[in-house]
Amino acid sequence: MARTGTTRKSTIYDISRATGTSVAAVSMVLNGTWARYRIKEETANRILESAQQLGYNVNMAARGLRLSRSGLAGMILPHYRNRFFAGLAETFEDQARRRGLCPIVVSTQRDPAVETSVTETLLSQRVEVLFITGVRDPSPLNALCAAAGVPCVNVDLPGADAPSVVSDNHGGARALTDVLIDKMQARGDLAEELVFLGGIENEYATDKRIDGFREAFAARNLAPAIDAVECCGYNASDTRRALARRVEKLGRLPAGLLMNSITAFEGLVQFASALPREAWQSSVFGCFDWDPFAAHLPFDVTMMRQDVEAIISEAFALADGHDPAAHPLVIVPTCFGRMLDEQDQAI
Incomplete structure (x- = not known):
């Protein structure tokens, strides 16, 4: 049979036959009124899929609206x-x-x-x-x-x-603080020198981690120093400045540092990279965050990983x-x- 150069477009009657549904049902699905007439979503999906297979021009944005689904x-x-x-x-x-x-x-x-x-x-x-x-x-x-x-x-x-899903900031910080205090005491350092650095005051995660930090001290009948907690934000440059102030005051790095985020930890690495190697060895480090790059640093660091x-x-x-x-x-x-x-x- 000779072709005329044009292809017949599919119609709603073709879709009706292909799906075994009425022409009226096909029309309601294609014009978006199917839910009003209690046509099942399964049927509506079947009609729309058939329309696509038959080359019927189905607007995909309109499909999302009709089925109340955008994907x-x-x-x-x-x-x-x-x-x-x-x-x-x-x-x-x-x-x-x-x-x-x-x-x-x-x-x-x-x-x-x-x-x-x-x-x-x-x-x-x-x-x-x-x-x-x-x-x-x-x-x-x-x-x-x-x-x-x-x-x-x-x-x-x-x-x-x-609804909300969060990490166990309190429990994780307490466990991390315990590890750092143990390491400091094994080295003969005073646990009271442990510093918590980074985060934002009155923010849920930071506050919970500070609570865990303090609780670890209290469980040992110890108390951190008055200035042990410094919420200097999450910016690495702010952490560098906070560390510079402490080093200027102490003449060295604190004996223990618990960094409240990986970005705060990056600030620590940037600051201390200019110090002699022995300066790194004089402190213990922890971070409430995790990144495998820490395995390549010239000192020991304990990291708390969120799942x-x-x-x-x-x-x-x-x-x-x-x-x-x-x-x-x-x-x-x-x-x-x-x-x-x-x-x-x-x-």
Whole structure:
């Protein structure tokens, strides 16, 4: 048979025959009114898939609206500059894809205006779930999600207006402090010289870690020095300046340093790299964060590792069981990080 150069377009009658559904049902699905007439979502999906297979022009954005599904999962986080946040983002992407979702991750640089703007944009794209990570005050963002009917979970820093998943900051800091005090006392140093450096005052994670730090001292009937805790932020340059002040006062590095984040630890490395090698050997170091690069440093450091796999798994579990009236707080245990994982050794 001769062809005329044109191909007949599929019609709703072709879709009806292919799916064994009525023309009316096909029409309702394609125009987005299927839910109003109590057509099952399974049937609607089957009709839309058939329409695509037959070359019927189905608008994919419209499909998401019709089925109240976009296939998108969103996460906002402060930045990618340390392994913890980068690990959360990578694990979130992996677990979202396993669930058939397309992950969208956006860094907000701890700017509340950017956090709000990004949240509004992601909600306008009809994300099916939003993980709000490392935000000091997530309540305004939780309210935006609630108004949009989108489940959200606060990760790393909790909030009262949505479910939250956090590390065991208190228990982890106490365990890390215990290890450092033991090391200091074995060297003949006074435990009271141990310094807690970094983080933000009145921030949940920092406050919990300070509580754990002080509790470790109290359990030994000891007390840290009056100026033992200094919340100088998360910026490496701020840590360098804080250390410079202490070294100027003491004439050397403190006998023990517990750094409250990997970025604070980076400030320590930058500052002390200009010191003689023996200066490194005069102190013990700990970090509430983990990165395998520490295995290559010329001194011993104990690192506390946060379980990003468990944190993201718990967050998805909370999203799956979303209850607008329930705002549980899940605390995930920490562990001491090995200096090199098998995967890192293979690289």
